Amino acid sequence: MQSVTMKQVAELSRVSPSTVSLYLRKPEAVSEKAQEKIQNAIDTLGYVPNLIAGGLAAARSNVVSIIVPSLRTAFFSQWVNRVERLLSEHGIQTLIGHSEYSLDREERLVKAALSWKPAGIVLTGVQHTDTVRTMLANSEVPVVETWDIDGEPIDTSVGFNHKEVGQKQCQQLIDRGCKNIVFVGARLQEDSRARMRCLGSSEAAIAAGIAFTHVSDLQPASTKVGVRALNKIVSSFKDVDGIVCSSDIIALGLLFECQRLAIKVPEDMAIVGFGDLDFAETCNPGLTSIKLNFDKMAAIVTERLISSHSGLLKADLDTPVVDIGFELVQRDSA
Amino acid sequence: MQSVTMKQVAELSRVSPSTVSLYLRKPEAVSEKAQEKIQNAIDTLGYVPNLIAGGLAAARSNVVSIIVPSLRTAFFSQWVNRVERLLSEHGIQTLIGHSEYSLDREERLVKAALSWKPAGIVLTGVQHTDTVRTMLANSEVPVVETWDIDGEPIDTSVGFNHKEVGQKQCQQLIDRGCKNIVFVGARLQEDSRARMRCLGSSEAAIAAGIAFTHVSDLQPASTKVGVRALNKIVSSFKDVDGIVCSSDIIALGLLFECQRLAIKVPEDMAIVGFGDLDFAETCNPGLTSIKLNFDKMAAIVTERLISSHSGLLKADLDTPVVDIGFELVQRDSA
DNA sequence: GTGAAAGCGCTAACAT
């Protein structure tokens, strides 16, 4: 029961529905006269194409589903923001889901996404339930896994090595003389990528023969997590002089609490963050952090999805795994 | 070209497609024997219903489209997060769009949303192009406008009075003795709600007979905007002793720069933020801010959408405009 | 309780 249908547009402009359909998808394939008549009819009628019907007939939609763990902080919303912008330039709409770091919820989201016959699915990470892997493998839908490349991709993956990031973060602390390092994370049980970074830090510390431990908060990342962590560290641990964070947000909370407790950063406590969020540059002291190339990641995601869209075979892809690398931005906190 | 269709499920379970369809929507309306057979078939075949086809036939989808100005910061992504969670509890999927504070882009998004025959559209603010108002009024789709209630709603609106917020923010500064107040915002030309808050602050200042001015950054809200603003204020203005911000993010930047310039907050400079984001409680000093009841707003949005969904007439709604109010959270910055 | 039949609004050959 649609207000205005293509048929009505066709009648008003005195052409056949298929000509209207053609005009909508390839305007230049229609005569100039017809173009004008049809556009007029569309305008006067206020016609809005029914993409559902179109999608049914074409057996695919121009929607890409992107699933991230969370939208609570600026972390993934910034990332989603980039992808959405790029995709929309190609006339693709973005359906956003967030899994709350739960693989089961991710499974439900994938199922829901699949039922829309999307032009692609963008996942976060390479860890999924078996059902997800099966569903995706059996579907014709191109899949891009992002943020992590440590595993066998379903289709293609683009991201960076989290273990190396963790090593680099910790090494930075070691290099400036830290002897007792703590990794602070949130929900480390669920966030496998943060866990990998923690592992990387741990390995770096072991290699350097210095003390290392980690604390994980049960709450999602926030400055409060950082505040709590610092209090735990000063009350329960001895002589900690360096902290690696799973997120800049947590690092910011650490910084705040250090100020309150008059702990000098970086002299008494060096801190390395992750994500290089907006405030990392402006806070006091500036936060040493890991910067990711979101633009590159988004560009590659888009490229993969577009090329699949235009019928490129998976086998044609030069490489199924792309490492976008990362960069340590040195500021005053470490 | 779908891998497994309902027809195949019907064949395998030896019933008709319409029985399968019925089972999917009202399992209890089918005999127990049939229920079992059908579920078995679904499981062995790995059937995923095609929502596109279903949507076409049913002439509506279970998708709600939500359009926010930005996903760059935690501001709206937190809001989207709440709504999405609530809606998903009702089996509704959320399509997220961001307009970059552009009414034209909003128009394109609304058009795209409408073409999916959504179960509802959630807009930010009450300012839209005429085309948007027309399209929405002509469609059967329930519309909820959020964040603002200052205007004639298309359908229903839920939000709060931004002018009053601005007044309250400024009054807080006046009450503690500020004599020279500046409002700091980002993209005030585009962000009409921030503009209203600025206006409210201005009125409060005028009523109290004290100096007031505003600065607007061309960039989107970030801590950097706050840093720039403070430098401008100390270099170009004289004796400013109070700042009202259009966002906590900006206030945070202000706080950082005050620290660097050794400006005491709140003694030399009192600061009021907006949004009561996570860090407002933990930063130094704690940020006095305006707290919004997102949960209430999300609950009302959901309720409106659900009731329309179940065939309630618009006229049945008790009130088309809901004011969720706001609350000033007093901390040390003002 | 179950099935047959008629579309939903559009796209995509194919023919003209």
Next chain:
DNA sequence: ATGTTAGCGCTTTCAC
């Protein structure tokens, strides 16, 4: 360049 035709996979009367 334009029209004709045959569905896409499902929901929904309406019989049985």
